[in-house]
Amino acid sequence: MHGDESPTMPPVRLPSEAELARDALAAPLFARAVLLARWAGDGIRVGAGGELLGGQLKEAAELLGLGDDDEDGPYHAAEAWHLALDTGLLEVEEDEGAEPTLDSDEPVGTAAAGEELKRFAGGSGPADVLEVWSDGLESVLEDAATPSLEDLVGDLEGAVGPDGDLDPRAVDLDALEYDAEAEGDFLDGALGNLYLLAATDPAVADGSMVPLPVLAASMLVPDDMDEPTDEVLESVSSAMMRLDEQFRVLAPTGMVEYQPVDEALTQESEGELPEEPDDEDVSRYGMVRLTALGLYGVRQRLLAAGIEAPLVGDLAGEDAATLLDTVPSFPEESARQEFERWLAARTVPGAARELLTAARGQDPAAPARRLACQQALSLAGADAEPALREVLDDRELGGLARVWLVENGARDVPPPDEEMVFWLTVDTLAAQLATAGEPDELQELVRGLVDQHTGFFDRAWQVDHPSTADVLEAMGRIHPDKRAAKEARKAAFKARSQAG
Secondary structure, eight states: OOTTSOOBOOOBOOOOHHHHHHHHHHSHHHHHHHHHHHHHTTOEEEOGGGOOOTTHHHHHHHHTTOOTTOTTHHHHHHHHHHHHHHHTSEEEEEOTTOOOOTTOOSOOEEEEEOTHHHIIIIISOHHHHHHHHHHHHHHHHHHHTSOOHHHHHOSOTTOBOTTSSBOGGGSOGGGSOOOHHHHHHHHHHHHHHHHHHHHHOHHHHTTOOEEHHHHHHHHHSOTTOSSOOHHHHHHHHHHHHHHHHHHHHHGGGTSEEEEOOOHHHHHHTTTSOOSSOOGGGGGGGOEEEEOHHHHHHHHHHHHHTTOBOOBTTTTTTSOHHHHHHHGGGSOHHHHHHHHHHHHHTSOHHHHHHHHHHHHOOOSTTHHHHHHHHHHHHTTTOGGGHHHHHTTTTOTTTHHHHHHHHHHTTOSSOOOOOHHHHHHHHHHHHHHHHHHHOSOHHHHHHHHHHHHHSTTHHHHHTTOOOTTHHHHHHHHHHHOSSHHHHHHHHHHHHHHHHHHO
16 A cells, blocks of 8 residues: 555466457356347346246256256356346336235236347457446345355254244344455455455466365464464354355356365265365365456445556556556566566667656655566666666665676676666665565675675764665664674664764
């Protein structure tokens, strides 16, 4: 996040709208909804709320290829029919003067193909198809986040009718402990974490699935908890069961690819998952990932909530200053792709000069800009060499220019003086601290720098760089040797005294 601005997600890669629209049309639930809307044609007599009556549901299931061999066929047909109603693929006109009741099997209206059918079935552009798919997704997400009545009430005496089914009229709905907003937030949290993993983990971005225990733990186990308590593990187990039910509902929308929890596991553990999944066969505990269509759907919802959710390539048309200010917050692979697309839209010599100009500055964000500049130029190729030679005498850019020239095999590169070496060292560490914090890898870098230069801290505190004191203080926290750490803190004090 950036101060008081709205939160920002890492960028994701998405295929074209045309490809996403094809995925939407191929998603099982939506494809079935389109078929049923076409089947309804000019009109089918229906009950209250547009419900199919009598043998119509069986006929619909057979039409969808869900006949007698599929015991869940009528259920899937009903889900598709309701989705068609929710999205406007079907429209219902009630009979004049009809007084529908839930108990009645009498038709009270007519369902016919709606105007949205043309849009979803390819009569209009990809954007129209995706709009209808997104509308339907909201309906399915609401269903997925709503527990069944049986799950809510358990075995309530008097709530089961003579036919063995739960009688909703015998249940006091006001007495149920159900928080619709909390349930929706739980599912949104899971989808948000999957989105983050797709944006930050190259393996997940390339199609690897996320184990359900990992997803549940990412939602519930605090980052600073080394060893989860029994209570937390129990919560993770419960969350896995909830997610399993929800992802089963979402999978037919094309939003997620899901491998459900092995039912044998829940039977072995009397209906609940073990609190510590077996690492040797974690796939039995469920595996999930957002599809490209799922990434699109979650991104649309993030944008609607006022959250910035950029796409890789969004910066291709921006100037170098915007690029270098934005990319330091990106994951490594996303940053590389953003640089590649930005460079591809320009000539290399001009792009290199624009990057170097934007990298200058003494403000707190300047070191991160220069590091991003260096990363972008590493992809620019040999045509960038003239622009790098032009800044060899620049105090802020001369060090990174020499690094680039040496790494790219350039000849006659003048060696840097000691002042430039130390300035570049402080600048690089300041950039690392600003973008990555204090990871373990930085500890080794700090140790190596101090070991390579005798009297490092005696020289470092005199470096005329705005971040010198902050960098030395960080080195005091990071360096594993107590004596060296103490020297770093003393040097930081001297640097602050000199500056102020």
